[in-house]
Amino acid sequence: MSGIEDVASLAGVSKATVSRALSGRGYVSAETRLKVSDAAASLGYVVSSSASSLVTGRTNNVGVIIPMINQWFFASILEGVERALLDRGYDLMLYNVTKTVEERLRVFEYFLVRKRVDAVIAVTLEITASETERLLALGKPIVGIGGPLAGIPTLSIDDIAAARLATEHLLLLGHRDVMHVGGDIDEQMDFHVHSKRLMGYQEALTAAGVPHDEHSYVAARFDIPGGYRVGKQILGDPRRRPTAIFAASDEVAIGVILAARELGLSVPDDLSVIGIDNHPLADLFGLTTIEQRPDLQGEQAVAWVIRQLEEPGWTPPGEHTMLPSQLIIRSSTAPPRPRTV
Amino acid sequence: MSGIEDVASLAGVSKATVSRALSGRGYVSAETRLKVSDAAASLGYVVSSSASSLVTGRTNNVGVIIPMINQWFFASILEGVERALLDRGYDLMLYNVTKTVEERLRVFEYFLVRKRVDAVIAVTLEITASETERLLALGKPIVGIGGPLAGIPTLSIDDIAAARLATEHLLLLGHRDVMHVGGDIDEQMDFHVHSKRLMGYQEALTAAGVPHDEHSYVAARFDIPGGYRVGKQILGDPRRRPTAIFAASDEVAIGVILAARELGLSVPDDLSVIGIDNHPLADLFGLTTIEQRPDLQGEQAVAWVIRQLEEPGWTPPGEHTMLPSQLIIRSSTAPPRPRTV
DNA sequence: TAGGATTCTGGAAGCGTTTGCAGACGAGGG
DNA sequence: CCCTCGTCTGCAAACGCTTCCAGAATCCTA
Known part of the structure; x- marks a missing residue:
């Protein structure tokens, strides 16, 4: 050399x-x-980047903390972030932080502090106040995807609005018996997504004067099998069966559709289903959904972080930026079948 | 500081x-x-890792080159690699190299050479001779997942054997009309997986004396919609319809199952389906499959790379190591329905 | 008790860059 | 014609560590 x-x-x-x-x-x-x-x-x-970093104090690395990789939403963010970083000549240091306490500790206490990264992008990180403080103490730009998160700028779709929009779509079609299959409130891996989507659902129903109670909402694991299991449960009982289901994610929605099919129910004739995401499989299942683009969220986060790096003093607009999301109508939603009296 | x-x-x-x-x-x-x-x-x-690297010449970083993230196989590898690296105190530098020529060039010419990584893990990298040479010229440990790849140690399951095993399972059940839905040979993103799985399929048929020709194999995009589309095509024509399908991946197999269901065909009564992977969704669909564990492949690659780093002179056993894979029988395969004469 | 081996510590020389400073040079303005 | 200013280049001092070397202290062993 x-x-x-x-x-x-x-x-x-x-x-x-x-x-x-x-x-x-x-x-x-x-x-x-x-x-x-x-x-x-x-x-x-x-x-030699070491020599160069030593004198300039800049590493040209950005650390990305992400709770999981093997899921569409997270993988898409990662792809977006990676692309954007490489485009700008930065390298990406990956930290897959799961729930394990000792792993979290290790990343926070050890990895991030070793002067290895110039900035941090934290993806749907459920973070304690002391961890936030530690991150901020680094004095390095940090942007979160998800949120809001006290003290650090974050971005995400407006989960409440998206859920409201989805529910309103069902109401507009004439449904009055709409259930919500969402994530487990106690188990949200991130910034209260589950409770916010539930809230949007409730808001829409309340605004429309449609009654709802705690039985209108069922928690599911946040993937296709999770939706399937809950779908089987809800739809198996004809007396309990709603005319429409708002699932908190497309994967859950697809699980519900699979369960409905297996029970001989037609979607949308017997049951309307709507999700959130516009997952790659949504089209195959004719799933009506609210689109979001995690890859673009990743790119946006990179843009902010880099801008802060290259233009000291600049800060992202607002504490929590909400990206627009839009309704995509496919064939899984339709007016409820006229009641046979 | x-x-x-x-x-x-x-x-x-x-x-x-x-x-x-x-x-x-x-x-x-x-x-x-x-x-x-x-x-x-x-x-x-x-x-300060820069100061430390400057004098020791070690960065404690391992570069991972991967062609895509948003797919079970690749995401699982990445999770395995990440976990193993963090456990050993190394950081992971992610390079998502897609097909774009300029992106490949950039990574090879630029990123990897800047003294930023101690070693490289290349995931199913279809690589030219000159690129291989360049990687080797770095003088850094490098391990491939997939393969074989001339000159660098690789590991993967034995694709030919896995395909043979899957096909034999169908033959053993009594099927004589078995089609293969695989990836596009001309489009394989990696080390000839598609052609090897096709080869294993052909070997098994030949060994059993079952006739087969070019019409026995159909190429599909390597995901659920891809399998669905081809499934619709094959199964839509009753004269062409086989009694069993060996899909080259579980995602393709699931697509085929969805197509079959939509056509009113019962799996396994009218059609047996087998895949490869043991994808998280396989269980939901009752899919019989050949299991592989990409996360463990990732961990193994890390182990080799680190061992080379810490024990100079040591090299992985053999050029291309094949990991075992095993048959998991579920409900998507059964003997063919007795022919109604 | 002497002498060598072993353990412990500090001084100082790098590692390969970037950058402040100063000097040299040519051009342009007064 | 002189002075200033902008452009160009080199010297040398960091940057924050690791490690070689040498010397001091301690411990065994004969």
Whole structure:
């Protein structure tokens, strides 16, 4: 491995000039710049990032804390973040933080603090006050996806509005017996998504004067099998069966659809189903849904974090930014079948 | 941020001793070690990894090149790799390399070379000879998941054997009309998985003396909608319809099952379906499959790479290691329905 | 008790960059 | 014609660690 010294002597200039020529900082004549880059290329020289970081204090790394990878929402965020970071010449350091206490501790106490990252993107991180404090104490830009989260700028869709929109769609079709299959409130891995979607659902019903109680909401594991299991349970009992279900995610919704099919129920004739996400499988199941784009959320988070890095003093607009989401109507929702008296 | 100097003066020792005490290298008395770690803790000191890397030449980073994240197989590998690396105190640098030529170039020419990683794990990387050469030229440990790949150690399941096993299971049940829905040979994102699974299928049929031709194999996009589309196509035509389908992945198999259901066909009464993976959804669909554990493959790759790092000269056993995989029988396969004459 | 081996510690020399400072040079304005 | 200003370059001092080396203290062993 050749160092800057070798390039300097080959190009017939000093190390300082090589550094300036290659980094584009400070004055270098066009002619010298060319000589230097030729020399560097012919030697296959690349700057040592450790040496460079040591003096500049910048690592060109961004740490990403994410609770899981193997799920559409999270994987999409990660893809978006990765793409955006690489585009801007930053590297991505991945920290998959699960529920385990010791793992969380390790990441917070140890990894993030070692001067390895310039900034942090925290994805739906349920975080304690002391952890927030620790992150802020780093003095590094940090943006959360999800939220809101006291003290750090976050972005997400407006979960309440999205849930309201979904529920209103069902109400508008004429449904009066709408159940909500959501995530377990006690088990939300993130910033209260589950309770916010439940809230939006309740708001819509209340506004429309449609009665609802605690039996209108059932918790499910947040994936297809989870939706399936709850779907089987709810739909198996004809007296309990609603005319429409608002599922808190497309995966749950698809599980419900599978359960309905298995019970011989037609969607949407016997049951309307709506979800949230616009998951890649939504189209296959004709699922009406509220779209969100986690990849774009990832890109946005990167943009903010980089902007803070390159323009000190700048801060993201507002504590919690809500991205728009829109209704996509497919074939899983329809007016309720006229009641056979 | 306090430096080693501060810790040294607080503990009343030299920088050298602090370094030794904290890193555990060289002689330090128990008493001094304690003083030093107390001082470090009270100052919130952590070593600067740039400074440390600069002198040791080690970054404690491992680069992971992966073609996609949003798919069970890849996400699982990534989770396995991440967990294993963090456990050993290494950080993970993520490079999501898609098909784009310029992106590949950028990663190979630029990112990996900047002295930022100690080793590389390449996941199902379809790689040119010159790229391989470039990777090897880094002189850094590198392990591939997938393979084989000339010159670098790789690991994967034995795709041919797995496909053979799956096909044999169908043959053993008495099927003679078995089709294969696989990936597009021309589009394989990785180390010839698709052609190897096709080959295993053909081998099994040939060995059993069951005739097969180019019409026995149909290419599908490698996901649920892909399997669904091809399933609709194959199963829609009663004259063409086989009694069993071996799908090259569980996602494709699930798509086929969905198509069959939609056509009013019963699985397994009218059609047996088997896949490969043991995807989380396999259980929900009662899918018989050949299990593989991408997370363990990831962990294994990490183990090899770290061992090479910590024990110079050691190399993984063999060029291409094949992991065992096993048949999991569920309800999607059964003997063919007796022919109604 | 002497002498070597072992344990412990500090000084100082790097590791490979970036950057402040100063000097050199040419151009342009008064 | 002199002075200033903008451009260009090199010297040398960091940046914050690790580690070689040498010296001191302690412990065994003969």
